Amino acid sequence: MEQLVILIAVISFFWLAVLTFYLYKISIRYLRLVKGTKNQDWMEVIDGILNHLGDNQKNIEELKKKIQELADNGVTHIQKVGVLRFNPFADTGGDQSFILTILDGNDTGFVLTSLHNRGVTRWYAKNVKEGKGVDHQLSEEERKAIKQAFLVKSKK
DSSP states (O other), X not given: OHHHHHHHHHHHHHHHHHHHHHHHHHHHHHHHHHTTOSOXXXXXXXXXXXXXXHHHHHHHHHHHHHHHHHHHHHTTSEEEEEEEEEOSXXXXXXXXXXXXXXXXXXXXXXXXXXXXXXXXXXXXXXXXETTEESSSOOOHHHHHHHHHHHHHHHHO
């Protein structure tokens, strides 16, 4: 009988120790919950937190809309730039000529070609829409410059 009483006392002691541990954890969380509030009524604190969550959700939705607007607007900004140097004349000099490609996110923009020869430099500008020439055919070098601009954008 005495052993049964000791067993019940030991079990009760461990049970109280476990309950005390959990009560301590709950009180720590409660103190963190009501920290910085004037009124420490937990129902009012929870109501305040829920109100803030609603406000935060509205702010998040507004931020998502703004981010989408910026992303849509950013497509029309310069995003792809490439420079290709080449020699258009097999019988003269080196790679003195070049093509500058400037495109937006829709692959629309222009190519600026500069052809250098002995004492003469010629400049040509061509509109590009969706990666293709609009009013004029693109040369092989200009198509290479556009592809190079695509690669520069995709590496980032």
